[in-house]
Amino acid sequence: MNASFLPVSRRDMEERGWEGVDFVYVSGDAYVDHPSFGMAIITRLLEAHGYRVGVVAQPDWNDPASVAEFGEPRLAFLVSAGNMDSMVNHYTVAKKRRSKDAYSPGGRAGLRPNHAAVVYSNLIRRTFKRTPIVLGGIEASLRRLAHYDYWSDKLKRSILLDSGANLVSYGMGERSIVEVADALAAGLSIEDLTFIDGTVYRTRSLEHVYDAVTLPSFPSMQADKLEYARSFAVQYANSDPFTGKRLVEPYSDHEFVVQNPPAAPLSAEELDAVARLPFARTYHPRYERDGGVPAIEEVRFSLTSSRGCFGECSFCALTFHQGRIVQARSRESLVEEARALTAEPGFKGYIHDVGGPTANFRAPACAKQLKSGACSGKRCLAPEPCRKLEADHADYLALLRELRALPGVRKVFVRSGVRFDYVLADKEHGDEFIDELAAHHVSGQLRVAPEHVSDAVLSVMGKPSRAVYDRFLERFEAANERARRKQYAVPYLMSSHPGSTLKEAVELAEYCRDLGYMPEQVQDFYPTPGSMSTVMYCTGVDPRTMKPVYVPKSPHEKALQRALVQYRDPKNRALVLEALRRAGRTDLIGYGPKCLVRPEKGSCGRPGGAKGSKPSGGGRQPKGAEGGRPGGAKGARGRSKRAGGRRRD
Numbered sequence: 001m002n003a004s005f006l007p008v009s010r011r012d013m014e015e016r017g018w019e020g021v022d023f024v025y026v027s028g029d030a031y032v033d034h035p036s037f038g039m040a041i042i043t044r045l046l047e048a049h050g051y052r053v054g055v056v057a058q059p060d061w062n063d064p065a066s067v068a069e070f071g072e073p074r075l076a077f078l079v080s081a082g083n084m085d086s087m088v089n090h091y092t093v094a095k096k097r098r099s100k101d102a103y104s105p106g107g108r109a110g111l112r113p114n115h116a117a118v119v120y121s122n123l124i125r126r127t128f129k130r131t132p133i134v135l136g137g138i139e140a141s142l143r144r145l146a147h148y149d150y151w152s153d154k155l156k157r158s159i160l161l162d163s164g165a166n167l168v169s170y171g172m173g174e175r176s177i178v179e180v181a182d183a184l185a186a187g188l189s190i191e192d193l194t195f196i197d198g199t200v201y202r203t204r205s206l207e208h209v210y211d212a213v214t215l216p217s218f219p220s221m222q223a224d225k226l227e228y229a230r231s232f233a234v235q236y237a238n239s240d241p242f243t244g245k246r247l248v249e250p251y252s253d254h255e256f257v258v259q260n261p262p263a264a265p266l267s268a269e270e271l272d273a274v275a276r277l278p279f280a281r282t283y284h285p286r287y288e289r290d291g292g293v294p295a296i297e298e299v300r301f302s303l304t305s306s307r308g309c310f311g312e313c314s315f316c317a318l319t320f321h322q323g324r325i326v327q328a329r330s331r332e333s334l335v336e337e338a339r340a341l342t343a344e345p346g347f348k349g350y351i352h353d354v355g356g357p358t359a360n361f362r363a364p365a366c367a368k369q370l371k372s373g374a375c376s377g378k379r380c381l382a383p384e385p386c387r388k389l390e391a392d393h394a395d396y397l398a399l400l401r402e403l404r405a406l407p408g409v410r411k412v413f414v415r416s417g418v419r420f421d422y423v424l425a426d427k428e429h430g431d432e433f434i435d436e437l438a439a440h441h442v443s444g445q446l447r448v449a450p451e452h453v454s455d456a457v458l459s460v461m462g463k464p465s466r467a468v469y470d471r472f473l474e475r476f477e478a479a480n481e482r483a484r485r486k487q488y489a490v491p492y493l494m495s496s497h498p499g500s501t502l503k504e505a506v507e508l509a510e511y512c513r514d515l516g517y518m519p520e521q522v523q524d525f526y527p528t529p530g531s532m533s534t535v536m537y538c539t540g541v542d543p544r545t546m547k548p549v550y551v552p553k554s555p556h557e558k559a560l561q562r563a564l565v566q567y568r569d570p571k572n573r574a575l576v577l578e579a580l581r582r583a584g585r586t587d588l589i590g591y592g593p594k595c596l597v598r599p600e601k602g603s604c605g606r607p608g609g610a611k612g613s614k615p616s617g618g619g620r621q622p623k624g625a626e627g628g629r630p631g632g633a634k635g636a637r638g639r640s641k642r643a644g645g646r647r648r649d
Contacts, residue, residue: 004280005033006043007054010069021054022046023181024073026120027137028089028112029082029103029295030287031057033280036299037083038137042177044277049178051075051185057284058104061113061120064127072131075184077124078177079165080137081116083295085528087151090114093526094555095151105283105290114151115139121163132190133165134180141170141321142530144200145235145249145259146218146228148538150527155222155538158249158257160202166190168200172307172322174274175263197241198263204254209246212258213238217250225539226546232535233543239320241265242373265308265327272333275304281344298352301341302415303334305399306356310365310380311419313451314462315497317530318357324374326361331399335406342408349410351403359416360423360433362396365389377544381421382462391425393433404440414441420448420472421464431475438479442487446476449492452500453511460499460542460549461533495561496552497525498536502583505561509576509596510588518568524558567596 007013008031013021023046027039034040043053054073059066067077082089082103089112090098100107113119117139124133143159160168167190169176176198183193194201194208203209215234216227231249238244244261251257266274282300283293306328309318334354341347353359364370365380366388380386404412414437423430437446450469452458458465473489480487493512495505512518527534536542536549552558560582563575576597580588588596 004278005031005055005284006047007070008057008284008286010071013054013070018052020052020072020074021070022051022074022185023053023076023078024056024067024070025053025078025080026056026059026067026124027080027082028058028086028116028120029080030105030111030293031055031284032103032282032293032296033284034282034296034299035275035277035279036302036304037295038173039080039082040279041274041277042078042136042173044279045174045178045274046181048277049181051181058111059120059123061116061123064123067120067124068127072128075181076132076134076190077121077128079117079120079124079133079135079140079163081120081139082112082137085139085142086112086114086116087149088526088528091151093524100294102295103293105287105293107294108290115162117143117159117165118163121165125164132167132184133163134167134169134177135159135163135165136169136173136177138321140168142317142528144168144170145215145247145257146221146231147529148228148527148534149529150534150537155218155225155228157218157251158200158202160200160257161251161255166201167193169198170200170259170321171198171262172266173198173263174266174270194258195260197261200257200259202255202257204256206248206256206258209248209256209258212246212248215247215249219251226541229535229539229541229543229546232532233546235259236320236532236543237376239323240373240376241323241325242371243376244373262323265323265325268328268330268333271307271327271329275329275333275337301344301347301351302353303337303341303351303403304356305329305334305354306358306361309357309361310369310374311358311361311422312379312382312462314460314532314536315451315494315525315534317528317534320530322357324365324380325369326356326364328356328362331395331402334399335402338403338406338409342406347408349408351409351412353413353415354400354403355414355416357416358419358422359414360393360396360418362399363390363392379462381419381425382464383459384464385421385425389425391422391427391430393423393426393429397429397433397436400436400441411443412441413443415447417447417449420450421468424468424472424475431479434472434475434479435482438476438485438487439483442485444486445488445490447492448472448489451492451494452497452504452508454500454504454507457497457499457504460536461494461497491519492523493519493565494523494525495565496558498533498542498549498551500552500561501550502557502560502564502579505564506580506583506585506588509564509567510594512565513567513594513596518566522562522565524562564596573597 025043046053054070101109104111117135121133145158149156179196215231221228241262241264247259249257308322308326310324453466455465527537542549560579563572564579567576589599
């Protein structure tokens, strides 16, 4: 046993001189004791508060004995599916089984069940009938109330009801889990824990539930999907810890799920204290024979500087999980951690990332958020930055400078994504940040996420207009020229998002054509629990306005939209031809410089883009493109300054 890890077996427990544990933490991930893993944070935090915790990682869900390694815990079982929703972990957007699992030993797939939090809880209940069970982690957090399940194409009940658990600790659970632990240790029954912010519980009576907003009932949502959209709008409006109300979701006259208001955000001092917990910062030695746990490689030499995001992209569930109020660690804490990294085995001088959900968010959007919360019904950045937004990169710049000045540090990368509209909103330090980003913190490619170029789709996404992205690219190119570096912005692009018809998909294809860029991978919109866009996908309306939104749903239409963006791939030729005809854009079939594909052999006449026809589409053509070879021919730049070659999965 490595003494720096918490017990993973009865033998480990007994070697510590313990007769039992207070909590058993059951996780769908392999045991990695690193602050990027929720399991590590919660278990170390409980340890710091004097509780004895045992870890059961990836139990055999067919064998009740696998969760009984430590016997019955004194206080409760804590259950998490892991760092990812188990269904997202298992399946692609096309619902095909993934072949690897980065959170399992050796990257081996199949070591956790579908809907892992529910399965593990039911497994525990087979043996421990009355022991309290508390669910946590992103799967439970985003499924805490009724939610759309993409994989079954159904509206599902709160995870509490299907799991048999007693509580859900939702969001970032440091505050709520300690309150739960202290209350149980003081002798309170789990049924009495109805007062803790950041938790969800079930009840058969609302007699003692006060000051609550009642959501549409689950039967009414099943009967009318628009009721689900209305429910989500209320949930979203109450996701702020300062203004959020208690919510009640009825399932029958004698069955209710109650969500308490979100827990208060952690201060910088509290976040710093969490970062100082005695993490081993690697996977448990038991996994060495399997080659370790791949997920650690991306974060082993990275620094998490913040949490929360006021960007509010519709397709992202982060707001529903971490909240809109950005919380950041102090520079001193981050420099201290970086100094410790330089002494770690395997450190070669490179800090792989300094960031969070959005790398350049280091403070709340405005001072008001820490006193009154985030504004309900308003966005901080889209479609235009709020006039009260305090865009300031001074602190982040100072942090990056301190880090790269540390002895032993050769390079500090920024890889977790930059919100480019926030950079442009910073009139004092924005250009300075872009210059230093280009000169010191990019290695060939900068990840940016315009996601689309059609303003119609961007509006639904909650993203800024294309013109904003173009302005950022111009500044980034200029910064690279000043730094005498050849570097590229790699755009993350998404197809088939609600609001995108074939017309908008063609617009995105034309954009790629004018850049001389074909992404190797394109992300289809993935309807995962907890996002605004998922509700649009399910209901066909925008929950914020209740106005209809076009939703591409059929696998064939999704394939058409994706093929358009990758129109240069010969395998997509038939799909591209079909998509252009269906979109009424046969002018893009031909031999001209603006055409996407050539016509089929034997077709009559000169379609759309032939010699003499008016070129279609907008934007600029890559230098050196030849009219007879569409989409970046011999002599064209293989990669424009605004594009790279890799794409996320």
